[in-house]
Amino acid sequence: MSMRAGIVVTGTEVLTGRVVDRNGPWCSEQLRALGVDHESTVVVGDRPADILAALGWLAAEGCSLIITSGGLGPTADDLTATVVGEFQGRPMVIDEQLHQRITAILERLTARWPDVDQESVAAGNLKQATIPRGASILEPVGTAPGLVVPPAEGRDGPTVVVLPGPPSELIPMWEAAAQTEPFIAATEGSAAIEQSMLRLFGIPESEIAATLRSAEASGIEIDDLEITTCLRRGEIEIVTRYTPDRQSLYDRFAQFVASSHADTLFSVDGTTIDQQLAALLKGPPLRTIALAESCTGGLVAARLTEMAGASDYLRGGLVVYSNEAKSKLAAVPAGLIEQHGAVSEEVALALAIGCREVLDAEIGVGVTGIAGPGGGTKDKPVGLVWVAVALADGASTVRRLELPGSRQLIRDRTTTVVLHMTARLLGSVSA
Numbered sequence: 001m002s003m004r005a006g007i008v009v010t011g012t013e014v015l016t017g018r019v020v021d022r023n024g025p026w027c028s029e030q031l032r033a034l035g036v037d038h039e040s041t042v043v044v045g046d047r048p049a050d051i052l053a054a055l056g057w058l059a060a061e062g063c064s065l066i067i068t069s070g071g072l073g074p075t076a077d078d079l080t081a082t083v084v085g086e087f088q089g090r091p092m093v094i095d096e097q098l099h100q101r102i103t104a105i106l107e108r109l110t111a112r113w114p115d116v117d118q119e120s121v122a123a124g125n126l127k128q129a130t131i132p133r134g135a136s137i138l139e140p141v142g143t144a145p146g147l148v149v150p151p152a153e154g155r156d157g158p159t160v161v162v163l164p165g166p167p168s169e170l171i172p173m174w175e176a177a178a179q180t181e182p183f184i185a186a187t188e189g190s191a192a193i194e195q196s197m198l199r200l201f202g203i204p205e206s207e208i209a210a211t212l213r214s215a216e217a218s219g220i221e222i223d224d225l226e227i228t229t230c231l232r233r234g235e236i237e238i239v240t241r242y243t244p245d246r247q248s249l250y251d252r253f254a255q256f257v258a259s260s261h262a263d264t265l266f267s268v269d270g271t272t273i274d275q276q277l278a279a280l281l282k283g284p285p286l287r288t289i290a291l292a293e294s295c296t297g298g299l300v301a302a303r304l305t306e307m308a309g310a311s312d313y314l315r316g317g318l319v320v321y322s323n324e325a326k327s328k329l330a331a332v333p334a335g336l337i338e339q340h341g342a343v344s345e346e347v348a349l350a351l352a353i354g355c356r357e358v359l360d361a362e363i364g365v366g367v368t369g370i371a372g373p374g375g376g377t378k379d380k381p382v383g384l385v386w387v388a389v390a391l392a393d394g395a396s397t398v399r400r401l402e403l404p405g406s407r408q409l410i411r412d413r414t415t416t417v418v419l420h421m422t423a424r425l426l427g428s429v430s431a
Contacts, residue, residue: 007069290358
């Protein structure tokens with residue numbers, strides 16, 4: 001599509017999964033906004049040879065820009081700057097002014113810990129102030145400076161942007177990096193890249209594959225669009241990237257999907273069900289909601305409170321894992337549980353009505369199920385979940401789910417179903 005860039009994420013803690021990489025996806029989106037096509041993200045441990053190999057591979061792939069994150073701290077395993085200097089053919093030198101600025105930062109920080117080993121601090125300070133000669137310095141947000149390192153004079157290859165690992169330090173440095181001369185030169189000739197997302201719920205991924213084939217058979221040149229599909233949290237996401245001159249082609253494709261899946265397409269602008277439900281609850285009119293969760297253990301409440309402003313409409317959530325809690329907290333009659341079992345349509349609806357009344361909300365949600373891996377029976381297998389939504393005017397909806405997968409997947413997908421059920425009920429009442 002455009003100029004190409006690669007990302008190298010360093011850190012054995014990221015490679016082994018102890019820390020989840022957030023920098024790669026964030027940098028990828030910033031590159032797209034600049035019209036730079038993201039080629040690949042490579043995750044490597046804190047081994048110089050592996051970092052060097054990753055840089056070399058991305059350069060061989062034709063990347064004009066490489067972003068690295070991590071490995072800029074004061075300890076012995078923080079080696080990214082040194083490796084990048086070697087890769088670009090630039091010797092490492094101490095920048096005295098940078099050294100003084102880092103020293104001032106460290107003096108403020110170490111004042112709180114008078115017993116800290118000052119000699120070790122000084123050595124780490126000097127290490128962070130040692131940079132490839134000719135690199136553009138990005139001012140530290142913590143103690144580690146960022147760097148923009150072009151190839152040494154007379155050498156071809158990509159410019160390397162060296163950023164720290166903590167997102168709180170990396171993100172503020174991005175704008176400064178993008179304004180440096182080497183960065184601008186490396187991205188010269190970039191072209192705009194548009195990205196759009198369609199979201200569907202209640203449809204298998206195989207059906208979308210068939211839709212793509214049908215779209216192509218109908219004469220829509222989908223090969224001129226970069227289309228990816230993903231099943232996430234029980235929803236299908238269709239993400240399409242394209243150049244601005246393909247806008248009309250994308251519009252035709254989006255309309256084809258909309259006409260083929262009118263009953264399952266719920267978002268044409270990328271908005272999530274979380275955002276859509278929040279908008280319905282905020283109104284006008286404002287509607288309040290309460291939750292009584294058994295098998296999901298508060299995950300629905302967590303989804304709702306991820307949205308800013310949730311305090312306007314969320315009355316509260318009850319985690320009613322035991323039968324006693326269902327009765328004492330959500331006012332579910334003990335006899336109802338004894339008669340039908342905790343995992344039943346009747347108890348789910350009683351949870352929804354009970355929490356709504358107990359917490360004085362207009363909407364109540366009840367969730368009860370068997371997330372596994374144990375606890376299932378022939379009549380009530382693992383993955384059986386009942387979800388109910390009840391409104392103050394007496395309207396309600398109850399749904400039986402039989403979800404495959406692990407305990408984590410069952411619980412996560414249940415939360416998605418809850419949000420969709422609630423939004424649909426509210427939408428039908430509003431209509």
